[in-house]
Amino acid sequence: MIAVLSLAVGIVLADSAIVTLALPEILRQLDAEVSEVAWVLTAYNLVLALAAVPAARLCIKPGHAPVAGAAGLVVFAGASAGCAAATSLEVLIVARVVQALGGALVIMACLELLVLASGDERRGAARWAVAGVAGAAVGPVAGGLLTQAISWQSIFIFQVPLVLLAVPVAIRLRGRSRAAGATVADSVRAADRPDAAANLALALLSAALTAALFLLVLLLVEGWRRSPALAAITVTVIPVAAIAAGVVARAARAGTRSEAIAGAILIGGGLVALGFLPDANPAWTLAPQALVGLGLGLTVDSLTAVALRDRFPRALHGGWTIAARHVGVVAGLAILTPIFTADLRDAQAPAQEAIAALVLDAPLPASAKLDLADGLGRELESEGGRVPDLAPAFSAVRLDAADRPRAQALAVALDDQLERAATRAFRDAFLVAGALALLAVLPASMLRETRPEAGA
Structure with missing residues (x-):
């Protein structure tokens, strides 16, 4: 029961980034620009941010959480099927909007349902927070592997039966929810204010993490032309490090303020390091990703716990944390996408000049x-600011056997030039994201230092 509800929460929050590694494939299949395809992420996160608090208000009404959760699961599953069937970017974005509306109900209802199923408020809320962090961290990896193995549509197809597993669980908990109705009703009348510092820190960190969960995979797949599967394996460092950080933090029994400050610094440092990668070898991204993952593991669930601790009604404050996180994601996309797309366009002319020089000097x-x-020029122009694939231009040229090794060496040199240009084009966006993470230190430092209770 608890596992199924946690899985539903993880899937809904994974969807905030699960299509990241699929975006290049979506971009090509649906013939869109990078700035347009980013709306596949933006629309979902924006609607989830806007719908979270209203959904929470619905779920705190006595007996409403199971019904709202079941309805949300059905809507989310149906919209996921719609995403898989989409044949245009516009249809996909509309389906993502509906998906987010259902997802908001699922997340907020599951907070109440996990508390009921756990029989303990803090334990249930902790499971809800951990499931959300795990989903957000693992989402891009799962999406990349499915895209490579099957297709980007399979991401949404696989979600349908998994989320529907939670429908009978939600309905089964309806009786317990009614029994707890009086307590919930009392808490509505004594609603506390949201924790502004914790939610602001969550928003800033979520904006910064957009760079790791969106820009990094675009750099790997579009900039460096690595396969979605390789990119997915590469970015597994983040969830692994996040899990490790959580284990270490619980063992060390560190205070929430210390965890939040240290985590924000780690995320900021990792993102700045991603801005200064020496070349296009994915191995160079591993250490910065580890820093980001460690920071993620230290911050998001602990900040969520702070925002929920001793605040009632519980689901309403959970809604504020979800809203803060996804407002941050939207802000991150809004800030960072124009930066790296403009830098990619600015890098196009110097890259063309360097490519022309290499071609002229080639033996x-x-x-x-x-x-x-001529072929390279067409490839560069046709991509409209995206990093082009130069292989078709070489395939179209007839060469003698003696010239083929020289052409191959030239192709390697040109690819290296493009990879360097792409790496530089992402630098400013990573640095801005690092600054956003470091800004989170300010609200994090305003938190009260609290340590987990023994046995928690």
């Missing part, structure tokens, strides 16, 4: 150089 026949230059 190839003049006719082959002309054909190659």
